[in-house]
Amino acid sequence: xxxxxxxxxxxxxxxxxxxxxxxxxxxxxxxxxxxxxxxxxxxxxxxxxxxxxxxxxxxxxxxxxxxxxxxxxxxxxxxxxxxxxxxxxxxxxxxxxxxxxxxxxxxxxxxxxxxxxxxxxxxxxxxxxxxxxxxxxxxxxxxxxxxxxxxxxxxxxxxxxxxxxxxxxxxxxxxxxxxxxxxxxxxxxxxxxxxxxxxxxxxxxxxxxxxxxxxxxxxxxxxxxxxxxxxxxxxxxxxxxxxxxxxxxxxxxxxxxxxxxxxxxxxxxxxxxxxxxxxxxxxxxxxxxxxxxxxxxxxxxxxxxxxxxxxxxxxxxxxxxxxxxxxxxxxxxxxxxxxxxxxxxxxxxxxxxxxxxxxxxxxxxxxxxxxxxxxxxxxxxxxxxxxxxxxxxxxxxxxxxxxxxxxxxx
Numbered sequence: 001x002x003x004x005x006x007x008x009x010x011x012x013x014x015x016x017x018x019x020x021x022x023x024x025x026x027x028x029x030x031x032x033x034x035x036x037x038x039x040x041x042x043x044x045x046x047x048x049x050x051x052x053x054x055x056x057x058x059x060x061x062x063x064x065x066x067x068x069x070x071x072x073x074x075x076x077x078x079x080x081x082x083x084x085x086x087x088x089x090x091x092x093x094x095x096x097x098x099x100x101x102x103x104x105x106x107x108x109x110x111x112x113x114x115x116x117x118x119x120x121x122x123x124x125x126x127x128x129x130x131x132x133x134x135x136x137x138x139x140x141x142x143x144x145x146x147x148x149x150x151x152x153x154x155x156x157x158x159x160x161x162x163x164x165x166x167x168x169x170x171x172x173x174x175x176x177x178x179x180x181x182x183x184x185x186x187x188x189x190x191x192x193x194x195x196x197x198x199x200x201x202x203x204x205x206x207x208x209x210x211x212x213x214x215x216x217x218x219x220x221x222x223x224x225x226x227x228x229x230x231x232x233x234x235x236x237x238x239x240x241x242x243x244x245x246x247x248x249x250x251x252x253x254x255x256x257x258x259x260x261x262x263x264x265x266x267x268x269x270x271x272x273x274x275x276x277x278x279x280x281x282x283x284x285x286x287x288x289x290x291x292x293x294x295x296x297x298x299x300x301x302x303x304x305x306x307x308x309x310x311x312x313x314x315x316x317x318x319x320x321x322x323x324x325x326x327x328x329x330x331x332x333x334x335x336x337x338x339x340x341x342x343x344x345x346x347x348x349x350x351x352x353x354x355x356x357x358x359x360x361x362x363x364x365x366x367x368x369x370x371x372x373x374x375x376x377x378x379x380x381x382x383x384x385x386x387x388x389x390x391x392x393x394x395x396x397x398x399x400x401x402x403x404x405x406x407x408x409x410x
Contacts, residue, residue: 290380
């Protein structure tokens with residue numbers, strides 16, 4: 001985890017997360033950087049564990065992303081390896097060799113196929129992952145005592161100021177199934193699927209296609225609705241593993257007993273995890289919720305909301321407590337989506353500041369300034385063009401973001 005002060009938006013503590021049958025996490029030090037902490041996470045999964053995933057749409061993906069994308073087509077997993085401190089992205093053949101070596105060594109340890117091993121890395125781009133350190137770290141992890149979720153969440157972090165985890169449950173086929181998730185993310189957060197490393201584990205039995213559909217749907221309303229800085233990572237990976245240890249009749253489609261409950265639990269879990277990421281935005285002091293209504297479509301509303309959320313001018317205005325709603329108008333206009341100036345309305349919190357393309361009569365900035373002085377800010381935009389709606393979350397842009405990123409490699 002980072003040496004920077006804990007985010008003021010962080011939860012009071014890490015939650016108590018239950019163990020998941022068929023999932024055994026361990027951590028070790030691979031010494032990827034000079035820090036005095038564990039930086040390799042190894043999670044052993046029961047045979048026949050089913051996997052689904054969503055991966056970055058960056059055109060410069062890491063070898064780990066390419067490896068996972070190919071392995072996901074097989075639908076099964078026996079292990080997860082996560083490296084922190086080195087993303088191994090943009091490293092050519094050396095990067096691919098490192099991923100292959102990690103998968104091969106883990107597969108040999110478990111007696112499975114390398115394609116059953118999923119690998120993710122996070123950290124500096126452009127530095128090949130040292131194979132010798134990775135293999136030594138793996139050997140240490142294989143021999144390590146199983147750890148709790150807190151240790152695993154701390155180990156996958158980089159510039160995170162606090163560990164992130166959540167849990168939900170559902171009744172499926174008359175049985176209680178449990179879901180646990182850990183995630184890392186603080187900067188380079190602008191989803192083009194999901195922008196972070198996130199891992200979900202459940203003891204539910206599920207078909208790979210069903211799990212994938214449920215994860216894609218959950219992602220669309222969670223990870224793909226947050227942004228910190230508008231930058232999509234080369235390494236973004238969200239994987240969901242289902243061990244089947246709960247013994248329920250496998251979830252195969254929407255008609256399966258408990259399918260709706262499981263999908264709702266997964267969506268809730270992903271929402272919790274996504275909120276934890278944006279609350280830890282680098283340098284963040286305020287959480288900003290942006291609600292867009294009245295758009296021509298949900299997709300259009302989402303694009304407009306993200307345009308507002310990614311605007312440095314909007315984010316710095318919020319940081320400074322400046323009720324400059326003109327910057328919101330600017331962000332709506334630049335989104336490239338249908339919008340009519342003379343039907344546009346804007347509010348901050350419960351206060352309407354503009355309606356039908358004009359400042360409201362008798363506009364009083366005092367309640368808006370009071371709202372902006374808080375730690376959780378809401379901006380509402382109504383386009384009055386249709387039924388499309390979307391909600392996204394971001395954070396303010398402060399001097400802290402510059403300080404963290406200016407010395408990121410030092």
